[in-house]
Amino acid sequence: MTADHAEIYSDNRRIWKVTDNKKEYIDLLLLADEQEDMIDKYLERGEMFVLDDNGIKAECVITKESDGVYVLKNIAVSPECQRKGYGKSLIEFLFSAYRDCNIMFVGTGDVPSSLTFYKKCGFTESHRIINFFVDNYDHPMFEDGKQLVDMVYLRRER
Template sequence: MAWDYAELSKMAKANGGPEKLVDLLINSGKRKMFPWLGVAAAVGVATTVVVQKAYKYLSDKKAESNTEMELAKQELIQGIKDYDATHAEVHSDIMNIRKITDNKKEYIDLLLLADEQEDMIDKYLERGEMFVLDDNGIKAECVITQEGDGVYELKNIAVLPDYQRKGYGKSLIEFLFSSYTDCNTMIVGTGDVPSALTFYKKCGFTESHRIKNFFIDNYDHPMFEDGKQLVDMVYLKWER
């Protein structure tokens, strides 16, 4: 079973570490669980859902056998520790993410890092909601649109080149997961390159479908990423 270790890690930090969190899950009844969830209420509804699933998973294992429960417990503990080891905090204490409602084109240089044709950006920028990540200056941005009931699409996400691979992009995506509590499915389209696909998969997305020749048919110039020409659009999805 794949776990959202980002959310479990937040709860572990708020409750004394992975071992303490898992012990709380095992020893707490459903009604008793909600008070200590409030300790980390700031992390949002997404965490509540993840922890409830983890509680049910451990309860089911315990019902089957103590050995199964112990294996499940150690899986969760180790998974949280592995996540923490590979996601060291790199941000300052004053990092914040804020919504941009006016003059979105002020951030066109950032937007063009992810979508390098301005008229393509124009198709979604005004109807989308835009957020920027400020950590001693703007480091990243994203644009998200609602495509249906409970369905959102991440249209644009970019991090300044000097600040990539420092966790800013993942922080924006985790912010969206927590903020859009009505979102049951989030989709994102990207080029067929390993670096982009690996990033989204680490954020919890799985491959959904492809649109053949998207970049050739919709852009007025050849586009390249990691030295590879982009041809097909690969869509990935995240489901709550």
């Protein structure tokens, strides 16, 4: 299996790589990163995957930063499909598809719901970028009613 091929999970659920017209799928990505010019910074250099289960349920973008090191730049699940295993399926798919991935990082806001999700997926806290959301977004960002200030990076090792 390589990252160039879709992996079938069941009769209805499949994941495929988007190679052209990635912006067609931007609406879902904007749920996880609500400023389009920030997505533009990684969308074309990253590889994008869509999870389809009788309709698109989740998407992600991953970048290779160095040998064996990848960053999950964006992962988004449709609100009505959250807490049904779609996000975790995408993360497990990435680890199976990128066999050279020894370390995967993901950055997120400092909110319990996000941190709990990533910890359940095997990530542990790595480091923080102080004031990331304040310094890089043109408006205050909120998640779960809390203003996002610092970017929390988590890591998962193979």
